[in-house]
Amino acid sequence: MSDAKRRVAEAAAELVEPGMRLGIGTGSTAAFFIEALGRRVTGGLEIPPAAATSRATEDAARKAGIPLVDMMGPNAPRELDLAVDGADEVDPELRLIKGGGASLLREKIVEALAARLVVIVDASKVVDRLGAFPLPVEIVPFGWASTAHLIRDRLGVEPKLRQVRGETLKTDNGNFIVDCAFGSIADPEAAAHTLSQIPGVVEHGLFLGMASEALVSDGHDVRRLAPA
CATH class of the missing domain: 3.30.70.260 (ACT domain)
Structure with missing residues (x-):
């Protein structure tokens, strides 16, 4: 499913506009997003320091040239324009199960600040009912x-x-x-x-009423899911 993950990640990276305050998720699909966003940043896209949701994401973002805010400091953001993250399951109402990457607490803190949360997943993560994933x-x-x-x-x-x-x-x-x-x-x-x-x-790891939309791919096209 790496092609599917890469496609949705690249589509999400194109949503980032100059000056946007970002939250960056954790996991294999988020890693593709970091790569794609890093290419845009090194190519001239200017954004304020972003909020990372794990140490792994911090390390990957720094390597990609993405500036980061200190979420442990007093100047951590109170609002973000956009957060992008993967999910372990997504249902038709865009309710999520997250936490397979063990970063659910930091993800929820960061993503609760975002005016818009875009979830990026391969098609296998879309389910009729949550719960098959522990x-x-x-x-x-x-x-x-x-x-x-x-x-x-x-x-x-x-x-x-x-x-x-x-x-x-x-x-x-x-x-x-x-x-x-x-x-x-x-x-x-x-x-x-x-x-x-x-x-x-x-x-x-239940993220309810938080996702604005999901970008989904089976490795070919990318489709958009909005809340039912």
Whole structure:
């Protein structure tokens, strides 16, 4: 699907206009966007420092010549014109599951600032109903097993602590992620509300009512999806 990812990424990069304040997502499709945007910046496109959603994105953006704002500093932006990011699933109402790249908290913080969030995905990520992709939930390490138990109790799913090469993954924020295999989420809004009420849950990977549009490709054409 690399051709599809590259096509939507390049289409999104063409949406960037001089002076736009940007948020840049994380993941394999966002990486193609960074490459395409970097070519435009080195070719003369002038933009203010952009907001990156992970350390990996920061590194890639710097290598591409894209200026970055310090999101840890007091002058972090309060508003952005455009954010571009991938997704693990997109439904017909442009509700998203994100967090496969373990950057869901920073992504949600940055993308909540954006007047326009454009989601870039290959066609395999478009689904009729969310939930086949296990929902990532970022939780604090303290009492993580108790937090996972509450998630299991209240939502009827089995949270699985994410590990990489035999070790518990830590996000850029020092937190853990549990992946919740719903299979199908009948009511994403209700699931989001329930998760937000559980102590120890920092953020969940349901991005609801945030996406303005999605650019989708099967490797040939790029089509635009707007909210139903």
